Amino acid sequence: MARFTNQAQLRYGNEVTNSNIAVGEILEALSAVKTAVRSVYGQRDKVTYSISMVNAGAALTGLTLTDNLGAYAFGTDSLVPLTYIPGTVKYYVNGVLQPTPTVTAGPPMSITGLSIPANGSTVLLYETETNQYTPLTAGSFVTNTAVLSGTGLAPVSVTETIEADTEPLLTITKSVSPVPVTQNGTLTYTFLIQNAGNAAATTATGVVVTDTFDPILENITVTFNGTVLTETTDYTYNKQTGAFVVNAGQITVPAAEFTQDTTGAWMVNPGVSTLVVSGTIQ
Numbered sequence: 001m002a003r004f005t006n007q008a009q010l011r012y013g014n015e016v017t018n019s020n021i022a023v024g025e026i027l028e029a030l031s032a033v034k035t036a037v038r039s040v041y042g043q044r045d046k047v048t049y050s051i052s053m054v055n056a057g058a059a060l061t062g063l064t065l066t067d068n069l070g071a072y073a074f075g076t077d078s079l080v081p082l083t084y085i086p087g088t089v090k091y092y093v094n095g096v097l098q099p100t101p102t103v104t105a106g107p108p109m110s111i112t113g114l115s116i117p118a119n120g121s122t123v124l125l126y127e128t129e130t131n132q133y134t135p136l137t138a139g140s141f142v143t144n145t146a147v148l149s150g151t152g153l154a155p156v157s158v159t160e161t162i163e164a165d166t167e168p169l170l171t172i173t174k175s176v177s178p179v180p181v182t183q184n185g186t187l188t189y190t191f192l193i194q195n196a197g198n199a200a201a202t203t204a205t206g207v208v209v210t211d212t213f214d215p216i217l218e219n220i221t222v223t224f225n226g227t228v229l230t231e232t233t234d235y236t237y238n239k240q241t242g243a244f245v246v247n248a249g250q251i252t253v254p255a256a257e258f259t260q261d262t263t264g265a266w267m268v269n270p271g272v273s274t275l276v277v278s279g280t281i282q
Contacts, residue, residue: 029057169197217279
């Protein structure tokens, strides 16, 4: 809504007096709001958008919505960080689900053949997915713009901004050596813990590693990034069952590093930590 103010002035003889300030609002014939269901995104994450359109005037038909899917400049090129997921459009008129309109995936994505009844509303829902061009560093964001247009209609533009989620993204890989191992020989398990996220896993993250060794190991030694861990304080081990647990707060993993290659695609260099457990087979 556009707000306006107005004030009159009265003059008589050498006197001047002002009136009160009158305040009014102009109701726009067509208004729209774009909202992301979640305000943050991750790697290869789904992002759902809602566009709500309210019409205070006569019925509108034959409208087109165009979404730039967050396009941004990269050198002399333009990169698109979101990909429309086919078949996800839902189209509601006055709250009633309608047949799916015509959708062009793009980029830019477009939806044609839309209508908004007089003094009514239309809502569009659709899903997108982050891709190789989505910025991933802490503090990054994606702003995308949708424009509603039609014959005789002044284009209506709406934008929404989502931010890169700031959190660790951990994976763990386990290997064993030697293979094969002799009876009563020494067996070593190596756990490679990688962080593809833009935030470090710190002691406050509370990472816990659990395993059950079979065959059961005796006289184990445990190191994390080359530092010897202490039983009970740093980890627990049940020599009868083989149950092994690294206590919360002992495992930390640095954040990943992110770079863009010459095409604009984001490359992830994960942070890495290593846990090693060695012992003798019973």
